Amino acid sequence: MDRTDGSRYRRIVDDLRARIEQGELAPGDRVPSTREITRQWGVAMATATKALTELRRTGLVRAVPGVGTVVAAPETPAAAAAPPASPPPTAVKVAAGPAAAEPRGGRDAALTAERIVAAATAVADTEGLAALSMRRVAAELGVATMSLYRHVTDKDDLLLRMMDAVLARWTFPDERPDGWREPLVLAARMLWEAFRRHPWLAPALSMTRPQVLGSALPFTEWVLGALDGRGLDPWTAFTTHLTLFNYVRGIAVNVEAESTAMADSGLDADEWMATQEPALLALTAGGRFPLLEQHIAGGYDFDLDRLFEFGLHRLLDGIAVLIDGPHTGPAAA
Known part of the structure; x- marks a missing residue:
């Protein structure tokens, strides 16, 4: 510093x-x-x-x-006024050394893996994954950093526990809606809600090297169950599940990035776009991009939730072709 x-x-x-x-x-x-x-x-x-x-x-x-x-x-008056205790007459003075760790009978005694995960999740939710560290979590809990390692192996283990904990809150209904489309809509919206509530979750989950999370398996089982018996071969069914998952995750990775950008700039997305509009209009003023200029002039209401819903249903329209076959109505002009 x-x-x-x-x-x-x-x-x-x-x-x-x-x-x-x-x-x-x-x-x-x-x-x-x-x-x-x-x-x-x-x-x-x-x-x-x-x-x-x-x-x-x-x-x-x-x-x-x-x-x-x-x-x-504030401290109570009695506690604030109490003088420091005098050492007993027979106390032996020793050379000062490193401060001793708080005895396990203190705050560390009440420490559990669940409390550590809850504190870490709160930090990541409010300040982003970049702010998360073992030292920071210990400070939030008021304990020594090393005391965390009696409950979690390291930061990677802590992150896995955080992901498992937030996904464990999913509750799919006992009865699946009819058809395949509504169950997929329900699963996608539940995943989107989890990503919205915990902006760090989407960037933390890996698509190419997926973490082994027991609480994520109900999502996979639910989606595969909705696709089962629909005439899809196993590879196509599982790839459809991955495509749905990664669509939701791909939109959601923007949530944390936007939160960070807003904190850093002090501007929300609309306010930031307003600062960029003069430069964009200058680039389109020459008539080289008439359609883009027209849309800019008309204004575009960018909203991640609307973008998610629009893309979700277009994705499902494509899956419908796999399951139900091409549209047999009048050919489009």
């Missing part, structure tokens, strides 16, 4: 401390996340993380899994 970020780090800490002490941020209120701090103060993620860590160290804020970092309740 250079001197500029060092001074900004101190200014961030002082500003947030003042807002807390003046009551602008009350106990229980969320404080700005690291992503918000990077946007508001124009600092690197490491600087924002250090600022929040300093506030946690002083007891002004605390991490709440699933919520974020919030203002801590």
Whole structure:
């Protein structure tokens, strides 16, 4: 961290401390996340993380899994006024060494894999996968980083557990809708909703080297069940399942990228496009791209959810040709 970020780090800490002490941020209120701090103060993620860590160290804020970092309740007068305990008369002084790890009877005793996964998911949901680290999760939980390794092997293991946990929330109905199309629509929308709720999930899932996730298997089984008995050979049926999955994932990878871009620029997609419109109009003004110019002039309402739905049904129209055969109605003009 250079001197500029060092001074900004101190200014961030002082500003947030003042807002807390003046009551602008009350106990229980969320404080700005690291992503918000990077946007508001124009600092690197490491600087924002250090600022929040300093506030946690002083007891002004605390991490709440699933919520974020919030203002801590003030100490009770008795606790605040209590003088430090004097050492017993027979205490033997020893040379100072590295700080001992908190005994397992402390916060670490209540640590579980589920709590670690929940805290990690909260970080990734609000700040993106790039902000996730074992040290960051430990800070959110208020425990030593090494204590996490008693419950998860490493960051890769943690990410697998996160993916498994969020996909485990899928609940397919006991009875499958009639036909093949509606079951595929239902599966695709459930997957889209999971990607929307957890923007990091789509980039984390690999298409070419799929992770072994037990909670993802119901999706595959549901889709294959909808296609079973429809006259498709095994390769075509499984490829249809992969095509549907990767269509939804391919649209969803834009969700995290857009969230990051909005945090970095402070502009949503429409506001950003407004800044680009003059340059785009200048490129199309010469008449070389009359159709594009016409659509720009008419305005285009870009919406990822509408794009998803439009593409989903066009994809299913193509699958219908495989299952039901070519359209036998009047030929298109």
